[in-house]
Amino acid sequence: GEDVEQSLFLSVREGDSSVINCTYTDSSSTYLYWYKQEPGAGLQLLTYIFSNMDMKQDQRLTVLLNKKDKHLSLRIADTQTGDSAIYFCAAGLDSWGKLQFGAGTQVVVTP
Amino acid sequence: DAGVIQSPRHEVTEMGQEVTLRCKPISGHNSLFWYRQTMMRGLELLIYFNNNVPIDDSGMPEDRFSAKMPNASFSTLKIQPSEPRDSAVYFCASNPSTGELFFGEGSRLTVL
Numbered sequence: 140g141e142d143v144e145q146s147l148f149l150s151v152r153e154g155d156s157s158v159i160n161c162t163y164t165d166s167s168s169t170y171l172y173w174y175k176q177e178p179g180a181g182l183q184l185l186t187y188i189f190s191n192m193d194m195k196q197d198q199r200l201t202v203l204l205n206k207k208d209k210h211l212s213l214r215i216a217d218t219q220t221g222d223s224a225i226y227f228c229a230a231g232l233d234s235w236g237k238l239q240f241g242a243g244t245q246v247v248v249t250p
Numbered sequence: 251d252a253g254v255i256q257s258p259r260h261e262v263t264e265m266g267q268e269v270t271l272r273c274k275p276i277s278g279h280n281s282l283f284w285y286r287q288t289m290m291r292g293l294e295l296l297i298y299f300n301n302n303v304p305i306d307d308s309g310m311p312e313d314r315f316s317a318k319m320p321n322a323s324f325s326t327l328k329i330q331p332s333e334p335r336d337s338a339v340y341f342c343a344s345n346p347s348t349g350e351l352f353f354g355e356g357s358r359l360t361v362l
Contacts, residue, residue: 236298
């Protein structure tokens with residue numbers, strides 16, 4: 140089955156860019172997502188990219204997809220303290236919503 | 251829209267007791283998912299429904315766990331009897347057939 144891996148921790152200074160990386164194993168994955176989880180809350184969809192795209196930009200967020208290497212990244216420009224959270228990468232084969240989640244990357248933003 | 255609504259938000263119970271977690275998905279969403287989140291195992295998919303029918307329950311840990319979706323606006327996850335290792339945050343999520351999941355705020359379960 141699908142396996143999704145991501146680094147567990149990232150520390151970044153306020154105002155710098157953050158880059159969170161993720162790899163997945165199933166080349167048939169069509170739907171790729173980034174979710175954000177703040178303490179005590181559920182997961183909130185941040186952005187997504189389909190497998191027929193290489194890049195997607197949404198305000199401060201940029202998603203890059205390298206299908207050959209099955210590598211997904213999320214770049215947050217001008218990182219703010221409010222960006223401190225756990226970020227999950229998720230991959231799915233279809234629109235049914237059955238997603239495989241990574242373990243999450245804890246992002247800590249320091250002043 | 252109120253989003254996915256879960257209850258209770260917090261539950262503390264003693265080992266052996268029955269626990270029932272409830273979920274109201276977003277109106278019009280066709281699929282509903284139950285996830286469990288722990289520090290050790292991360293997010294685990296327990297079961298999901300499409301049009302109220304269970305599609306995949308292979309993630310349900312054992313027979314002590316059961317889930318139902320009697321109608322399009324309500325689902326329950328029941329644990330009987332509960333054990334300390336069931337302590338976790340249980341999330342419900344729904345999907346409008348676009349692939350993305352909309353999560354509830356979760357039910358934090360502590361079994362003593």
